[in-house]
Amino acid sequence: MELPVSQRSRRIRLSPIRSxxxxxxxxxxxxxxxxxxxTPVPEAVRRxxxxxxxxxxxxxxRSEGCDELxxxxxxxxxxxxxxxxxxxxxxxxxxxxxSLYVAAMGLLDPGDEVVLFEPYYGYHLNxxxxxxxxxxxxxxxxxxxxxxxxxxxxxxTPRTRGIVINTPSNPTGKVFSRAxxxxxxELAERRDLIVFTDxxxxxxxxxxxxxxxPASLPGLRERTVTMSALSKTFAITGWRLGWxxxxxxxxxxxxALNDLVYVCAPTPLxxxxxxxxxxxxxxxxxxxxxxxxxKRDQLCRALERAGLTPFVPQGSYFALADLSRLxxxxxxxxxxxxxxxxxxxxxxxxxxxxxPEAHALGRFCFGKTxxxxxxxxxxxxxxx
Ligand SMILES: Cc1ncc(COP(=O)(O)O)c(C=O)c1O
Numbered sequence: 001m002e003l004p005v006s007q008r009s010r011r012i013r014l015s016p017i018r019s020x021x022x023x024x025x026x027x028x029x030x031x032x033x034x035x036x037x038x039t040p041v042p043e044a045v046r047r048x049x050x051x052x053x054x055x056x057x058x059x060x061x062r063s064e065g066c067d068e069l070x071x072x073x074x075x076x077x078x079x080x081x082x083x084x085x086x087x088x089x090x091x092x093x094x095x096x097x098x099s100l101y102v103a104a105m106g107l108l109d110p111g112d113e114v115v116l117f118e119p120y121y122g123y124h125l126n127x128x129x130x131x132x133x134x135x136x137x138x139x140x141x142x143x144x145x146x147x148x149x150x151x152x153x154x155x156x157t158p159r160t161r162g163i164v165i166n167t168p169s170n171p172t173g174k175v176f177s178r179a180x181x182x183x184x185x186e187l188a189e190r191r192d193l194i195v196f197t198d199x200x201x202x203x204x205x206x207x208x209x210x211x212x213x214p215a216s217l218p219g220l221r222e223r224t225v226t227m228s229a230l231s232k233t234f235a236i237t238g239w240r241l242g243w244x245x246x247x248x249x250x251x252x253x254x255x256a257l258n259d260l261v262y263v264c265a266p267t268p269l270x271x272x273x274x275x276x277x278x279x280x281x282x283x284x285x286x287x288x289x290x291x292x293x294x295k296r297d298q299l300c301r302a303l304e305r306a307g308l309t310p311f312v313p314q315g316s317y318f319a320l321a322d323l324s325r326l327x328x329x330x331x332x333x334x335x336x337x338x339x340x341x342x343x344x345x346x347x348x349x350x351x352x353x354x355x356p357e358a359h360a361l362g363r364f365c366f367g368k369t370x371x372x373x374x375x376x377x378x379x380x381x382x383x384x
Contacts, residue, residue, distance in 0.1 A: 011129040015122050016332060016351050023336065024345035030376040032299075033335075033345040035170065037235045037317065037367040039291075044279045045234045049272025061267040063259030064251070065092020065243070068274035073243050076277055080202065080285065081213040083226065085245040091254040092270055094262040095242040096200045099227035100127050100164075102261065103244055106253040107194055107225070108133055108161055114196070115155065115163040117147065119320070119352035119361070121170045124198070136160060139355060142311050142320075145174040149183055162194040163187075165214055168201040171320055171352045171363040173313020175209050178217070185220045195224040200232050200242075203285050205315040206293040215245070222247055230273055232317075232367075233288070239269045292317055295366040295373055302377035303364065308338075310364075317367035320349070324360035331359045338362070342379040 020033040064070065070087040077083040093099045100123070108114070110132035116124055118137045128135045138152050165184065167176040176184075188195050197214045205211045215224040229242030242265075244254050258264070296319060300310040303321045310321040323346075326334040331348030339345050349361025366373060 008130060008132065012126050013122065013129075015347075016335075017347050020335060020339070020345045020347060023339060024343075027339060027343060029339055029343035029345050030372055030379060031345045032364040032366070032368065032376055033347045035318065035365050035367070036237050037232055038369045038372060039235050039367065041235050042276065042280060042284060045236065045272065045276040048275035048279070049239075049269050052268035052271035052275075055271075057268045057271045059267060061092075061264045061270055062255075063091075063264055064255040065090065065265060066267065066270045066274060069270045069277075070243075072274045072277040073245070077213075077226070077245060081199075081211075081226075082216045083213055083221075083245065085226075086248070089245055089248050089251055091244045091251060091258055092265045093227075093229075093242045093244055093258055094240040094265050095231055095237075096198055096227050096229040097123055097127075097242070098240070098258065098262055098265075099225075099229070099242045099244045100124065100196060100198065101130070102254050102257045103196060103225045103227060103246070104128065104131050104133060104162075105261075106250065106257050111159060112161040113157060113159045115152065115160065115193075117164070117166070117169070118355065119171050119349070119358065120164075121166055121198070122351055124164050124166070134159065137354065139353075140172060140174060145169070145172040145311070147180060149187070153187065156191060160191065160193065162196055164196045164198065166198040167211065167214075168204060168313070168315025170201065170316050171318050171347070172311070173316045173318060173320070175205055175211065175314040176214075178212050181212055181214050181217055181220075185214070185217045188223055189219055193223065195220060197224060197226055199226065199228045201316040202228060203233050203288040204292050204317055205289050206296060207314060209314055211315070225250070233285070234273070234276070236269075236273075239266065239273075241265050241269055241273055292366070295368070298373060298377060299364060299366040302380045306342075306380040306383045308362070308380075308383075317365055319364050319366060320361050321346075321364060322360055323349075323362045329359070331361060334359070335362050338383070342382050344376050344379050
């Protein structure tokens, strides 16, 4: 009897991050492929969640999320992003992954198209695929990952309903400037597009640049779905805590779909984060950029010395580098060579782009402990 899996599930591309991680463990290497953040969770965050569990806050929350967390997130967005959302316009989700799934399911229909900038974050593409949405891939080009607005405009079709912005971006580290966002805002208004913006790396910004939330631009708030998470900011990727902020007319749709797919985000962790957001002072958030900029510089120096020229990122905790001098035809072959010779695992570029140039790229994560990063940098020096 043949019981095939769905067409939809066949379109989902499994990330090579998993296979690189398995290979890396097999050779006892250093995993710069996986995007988990190895830095410590702030004590206030850990304690507050433990207290919430002990206080018995262990049952379902409302599907919109706990009121305390919704209020704390609205306040955070006002403070850090200049965004004016009321707590009623915030829906707590299961990480930023849950945010895009719920938001895209809530606002788009099968066959609608969404612009994705290439190199893209694989989950963004797979989420669109899982919802039977079409992805229109528009390249950004190295070294600065600039956008060609004429190319973007030409790529749009009458079915295009949305655009995904990821700033700072995984994997390029691009931080969209206010001018670029203003041009995107003009396009979105003229073509009546919904803007889905993923800002999980909002605090991981370097070189004195500012993170600009698209919804803070004139005219964009009404058509923008702001998506973020505490996953990276508090180094709690396993807690599954993210949110959507958007105009009130969409809140109940998002809440209903969040209820359907996830029921709710973990209640004690929501309560813990609500309290931690009130406890942590600004020094914590201000410290993230410089800490990760130092890690970026350390990794990029090691890549440069190894002849794997990095495209130095403006934000996030990833750097793309040029692997073209390594033997192999594909990014995977080059990444495997690097792993065999140095024990350092990266993600081959074809995980982020369908363009042939991607086979010359590798993505390295620098959200690592100082000891792991030191060892990775030492090992890269062993590449001839
Ligand atoms: C751009 C981007 N968005 C979303 C996520 C996932 O976030 P979460 O763990 O909150 O679902 C990641 C994780 O790597 C990411 O890089």
